[in-house]
Amino acid sequence: MHEMLAELVGALPAGVVATEPELLEKYRRDRAADPNAGTPLAAVRAETTEQVQAAVRWAARHRVPVVARGAGTGLSGGATAVDGGIVLSLERMRSVHVDPVTRVAVAQPGALNVEVKAAAATHGLWYPPDPSSFEICSIGGNVATNAGGLCCVKYGVTTDYVLGLEVVLADGAAVRLGGARLKDVAGLSLTKLFVGSEGSLGIVTEATLRLLPAQPPTCTLVATFPTMAAATAAILAITAQLRPAMLELMDRTSINAVEDLFRMGLDRSAAALVVARTDAQHQSGADELRVMVEACEKAGATEVVATDDPDEGEAFVAARRAVITALEPLGTLLLEDVGVALPRLPELVAGVEAIAAARDVTIAMVAHAGDGNTHPLIVVDPTDAEMARRADLAFGEIMALALRLDGTITGEHGVGRLKLPWLSDQLGPDVLDLSWRVKNALDPLNILNPGAALPPSNTPQPRHYP
């Protein structure tokens, strides 16, 4: 093994390959903090595509698992290290170049989402996808998970903005797919296939991203409700009439956790809080705002506040984005990411409440309600083994509920490792078989993120080094 590692170190510049145990510890887990994370042989902190290629070629030669990693903010364990594998960190590949005439950003995978937004903004342009973690998550991770966020209800998800990719394949070859062309149908849609593949088909080393003109000024509405059912009724009433630029939902637990953190004067007694936003311009924006206010009032809102002050509006949205952080002091979090078609949202929300009651666990609910994507967050006292057991049961029951409602087990976080046991139930055997045919065609040795994204199959397993 020493000889094998020496070969890897020798193939790359000094400082790229880390093998020190204290350094490797940093690369074992993403934000999902998988307790079963392995310990990698090495972390390769690549600086160029060529270095990614060299590392993957070495891995293919020795059949060593390769786990690609961006900023490590993933919530499903998609960047969990594998015993005897390597972690291929893209954190050093961080450049962003904006072409304002073509209206694209060309970003390396380690660039943070916020850095792409900022680079676009200097040209009056906008990169819409906005995971709540946009200030700390990387574009590579966004592409790998097909990340969503708050704006998706109007502006779509990451894949809608990916025009081209450079990808290092499982044999170390680098290919360019698509490019800075809004329309290009030459060949199969391979660009889109790699988006959302969680590092299981190849490693993205560059992304060409479509940019939009700067978002128009926004108006933000905040409404409180006496029940979650009243809030979801308001949400359906809003989406039946218009397409807001944001439509978020928080329950009482989330409201109180955020209020503990920010002391911004949220109504702690409210059962639900809706944050909605319009960016329609001029008279249309006023019209949209009026429709949303009326929908909330008619659904029984106890208070409705609207503001076109950007700072005030941003404060409410920041509070919404901070829910996971605000809940972390309360215990270990099991993060759900279930989604349904919008008409089923009330059933999903009510069903999660019923599971929380039946399993006697706290489940905070925060949701990108406008597109039916919810994040029930199960709060677990880590010292209470019996609660942890009940929480695990609730975790599975919530995904089963989403599937009964014809929904998805993951709307934007990815399957990773934590949601893997439920994927087969969603896809069914034929789609799984199809998925494995694609996986085997592209990664015949199964060295790319083995054990994540796709459940086991009769595929060659990589060798594991102790």
Added chain:
Amino acid sequence: MHEMLAELVGALPAGVVATEPELLEKYRRDRAADPNAGTPLAAVRAETTEQVQAAVRWAARHRVPVVARGAGTGLSGGATAVDGGIVLSLERMRSVHVDPVTRVAVAQPGALNVEVKAAAATHGLWYPPDPSSFEICSIGGNVATNAGGLCCVKYGVTTDYVLGLEVVLADGAAVRLGGARLKDVAGLSLTKLFVGSEGSLGIVTEATLRLLPAQPPTCTLVATFPTMAAATAAILAITAQLRPAMLELMDRTSINAVEDLFRMGLDRSAAALVVARTDAQHQSGADELRVMVEACEKAGATEVVATDDPDEGEAFVAARRAVITALEPLGTLLLEDVGVALPRLPELVAGVEAIAAARDVTIAMVAHAGDGNTHPLIVVDPTDAEMARRADLAFGEIMALALRLDGTITGEHGVGRLKLPWLSDQLGPDVLDLSWRVKNALDPLNILNPGAALPPSNTPQPRHYP
């Protein structure tokens, strides 16, 4: 062979399988009118997914090529029949169901684009993708080619609206991919892989399409220019400042052909005509219109006319859409579909003019200029063999030019059969190899549209029956 065909006829209800020569003739070619089109054994006019499955299972058993076909309006020969194969026509699977709360349309592949638009409109909703042929082309074909149109410059292409598919695979299994969920990242992005695959990976039997709120009222601008260079300068000046809802370009040949047909008073002496549109609302719309008018005037427009009258605006856009039809009386058309990143548009347009001069052929230019997608249309006198030879050379030279400008050989029509010889130059050997790995994984017998979409490889060839 009789026995084999009898088995197919027996497996399907009466009237589904056609074998009469005069009927088969109708199914040999799409609008590309490939002179090398084969004669199929049979045309299967499936009425249900189960019938598609039965036909594909039969074809897999006997290794018979299967060419799927929608409305037959394709412009690249993607639905060209193969000798000894079958044509699987989806024309009878034509239902459209709109769910206004979820904001999706569930359409069978034979439904026309215009029928989906109409069904959406009854609920105040909008299906944006708008190939010029939207009144006669099918959704199945749109999905198969990842079709574009005039609105793409602002609203994107077909794949941006495909949330889910039902697909019959090469072994006859039917799978459901994605669904009525704006966000769903469970499993590989297989939905998107099938979009644009031109029937080479599977046969789409149902599509779940995202709908938008109805398009706001539009303002249409028409400007004439003394040179094509002045027109492309205006186009770049417009796109540098805003994102129009449409931005189209016609050259003198196109203007005159349309004027011959419609007699609508277009300036026959103009070298170029730009049709632009804004659907920004209220004051923003007026602002956008002003920016576009000024950009045209500054670039040297000889006349600029703007209208917010929907009928008048639609007349100009209808004229633009009719260019191919208007040119057909002039001769046989070789249709190009080359695209470049926007800054290269003037070079592409000038280069095409140079090729026309050097090869002494008429090349009409009509373009979705706002997204860099152009349709140089080579007009050939079918009785002049020498001209046909020069036109063939020009056809290849235009694609080579687009590739030199880092563009694409096809922006929205598909590779089909007519553009196949140039695909390798665009993709390169590594991407082709990757494509064939995917193709072989999904269609190991190579029965699905063999000889189209992907150039030959060392793959098993289907048996051909004479």
